[in-house]
Amino acid sequence: DGGITQSPKYLFRKEGQNVTLSCEQNLNHDAMYWYRQDPGQGLRLIYYSQIVNDFQKGDIAEGYSVSREKKESFPLTVTSAQKNPTAFYLCASTTYNEQFFGPGTRLTVL
Amino acid sequence: QKEVEQNSGPLSVPEGAIASLNCTYSDRGSQSFFWYRQYSGKSPELIMSIYSNGDKEDGRFTAQLNKASQYVSLLIRDSQPSDSATYLCAVSASGGSYIPTFGRGTSLIVHP
Numbered sequence: 001d002g003g004i005t006q007s008p009k010y011l012f013r014k015e016g017q018n019v020t021l022s023c024e025q026n027l028n029h030d031a032m033y034w035y036r037q038d039p040g041q042g043l044r045l046i047y048y049s050q051i052v053n054d055f056q057k058g059d060i061a062e063g064y065s066v067s068r069e070k071k072e073s074f075p076l077t078v079t080s081a082q083k084n085p086t087a088f089y090l091c092a093s094t095t096y097n098e099q100f101f102g103p104g105t106r107l108t109v110l
Numbered sequence: 111q112k113e114v115e116q117n118s119g120p121l122s123v124p125e126g127a128i129a130s131l132n133c134t135y136s137d138r139g140s141q142s143f144f145w146y147r148q149y150s151g152k153s154p155e156l157i158m159s160i161y162s163n164g165d166k167e168d169g170r171f172t173a174q175l176n177k178a179s180q181y182v183s184l185l186i187r188d189s190q191p192s193d194s195a196t197y198l199c200a201v202s203a204s205g206g207s208y209i210p211t212f213g214r215g216t217s218l219i220v221h222p
Contacts, residue, residue, distance in 0.1 A: 097142045
């Protein structure tokens, strides 16, 4: 059953902690993306990767880091430098110009 | 700066009516247009893609594109309460990196 999985579904972070959000896809898509969504806001691009071992910053990359060591995986680390990380994080992948999303991770800072 | 504008709503329609959702975009080089449905607390789901001027129909959904007016719309016929969601419009240019620009979405409420 092909798709995009994200884990965990809910994540709680204390001030000053780094946390890593997982994103895996078995769709054989080359391009993967991370978005952040805040209430009443559109999707804002954090990072994207079009091929393994290569990635580019999006509009709001500060305080985030990513890696793309495997085609299937694109984890996102929210560092302590991100001052307002509470949001809904969405991972996506693309084929033939159509973008598909994982179920999302809701991150809350305590 | 590429912009995609949508009325935030909420748009309220009675069950069985036609819901009309609209989107305008600023980049004349845009070639690909998408509508996503997002239920509260869930991730966006792609429901329609349109690439050329005119209408594209899929079941109860019709996407309409007018590149000259930089306008794309989504019509939902025979609206059902289960259609109540936020609808996101996304637009991208052709070629190169596929980086869509999303609107903020229109909230649709279908009341019985």
